[in-house]
Amino acid sequence: MGSPIYIQIHNQIRQAIEQGKWQVGDRIPAERLLAEQFGVSRMTLRQAIQTLVDEGILERRVGAGTFVASQKVQDRMAGVTSFTELTRSQGKVPSSKTISYVITTPTLSERERLRLNGEMQVLRMERIRYADQVPICFEVTTVPSDLVVSFARDEVTSSLYEALQDRGYTIGKAQQTVSATLASERIAEYLDIKRGAALLRLRQVTELRDGRPFEYTRTQYVGDRFEFYLENNR
Known part of the structure; x- marks a missing residue:
């Protein structure tokens, strides 16, 4: 099975950045020009760009264009908690x-x-996650297919963590990065907010206890419906 066109473009743009064609802080060409360069529709090109934005490789600046993202200051968040567990702990129904x-x-x-x-x-x-029927975030989760080949779809989409734990897997540590972004038209529609509304973006890689990464998640939270609590033991 060949890669979708937008993934091929995603990979080529990322490789160009890694090879120094564009440096941190550089503005990349307009979508119209890139679409012509790759010979694809602007919709396909925009999907590739948005994937890179969601991964933190590119960043959009209102009225200015799309730029190679600069490295953000990071802090460590303690613990690994699934959206389902977090929502239930706050007395809400996920x-x-x-x-x-x-x-x-x-x-x-x-x-x-x-x-x-x-x-x-x-x-x-891709999922919209709710707490008491209120949309909280839009989430893109990627998992090695061999890990979940025996799982029913509803097990994975309702709570991947619970499905894994029910089969004897133990969740290990996670690496998390939080940054700010603005809602695109598509995300705004999913989350019932205005385009350009403030979002918190979380990128997380989670491992099993044996150290194998099993989940790469890109989540966009509605800024006024969710907050992160940071705890550092020093």
């Missing part, structure tokens, strides 16, 4: 709506973060 659920070829970023080899494929799913 639920989700699955937007897409596909077995596909990983992007370079997914391959790198999940330490995939050869022709391994991934499950990539």
Whole structure:
């Protein structure tokens, strides 16, 4: 199975950045020009760019364009908690709506973060997550497909962590990065907010107890419906 066109473009743009064609802080060409360069529609090009934005490789600046992202100051968040567990701990009822659920070829970023080899494929799913029926975040989760091949779809989409733990897996540590972003038209529609509204973006790679990365998640939280609590033991 070949990679979708937008993933191929994603990979080429990321490689160009890694090879120094564009440096941190550089503005990349307009979508119209890039679409012509790659010979694709602007919709396909925009999907590739948005994937890079969600991964923190590119960043959009209102009225200015799209730029190679600068490195953000990071802090360590303690503990690994799933959205389901977190919502229940606050006395709310978690639920989700699955937007897409596909077995596909990983992007370079997914391959790198999940330490995939050869022709391994991934499950990539998009979900809207709710607390008491209020949309809290839009989440894109990528998992090695061999890990969940025996799982029913509803097990994975309702709570991946619970499905894994029910089969004897133990969740290990996670690496988390939080930054700010603005809602695109698509995300605004999913989360019932205005385009350009403030969002908190979390990128997380979670490992099993044996150190194998099993989940790469990009989540966009509605800024006024969610907050992160940071705890440092020093």
